[in-house]
Amino acid sequence: MLADHLKAWTPGSSLWYTKIATDRLIFDNIQAMIDPNYRASFDRYERRMKREFGQAFCWGPGDGLPQRPPRLP
Structure with missing residues (x-):
């Protein structure tokens, strides 16, 4: 998938402190x-995360x- 390929090769997209922001603000828009x-597809992903984990x-995506x-423990 093109969006996954772009995400994998974008500098800074895997840093733990920027990952959620880059995923939601950039890559979710590209996917849309x-x-x-x-x-x-976002709804399926959310249901799977809820069911499995x-x-x-x-x-949310x-x-x-x-x-x-x-929610912090």
């Missing part, structure tokens, strides 16, 4: 431009801004 059904997103602050 490429894939006309992007919302369905019990994880919910504070800043495709969201412009976080919906809530992170």
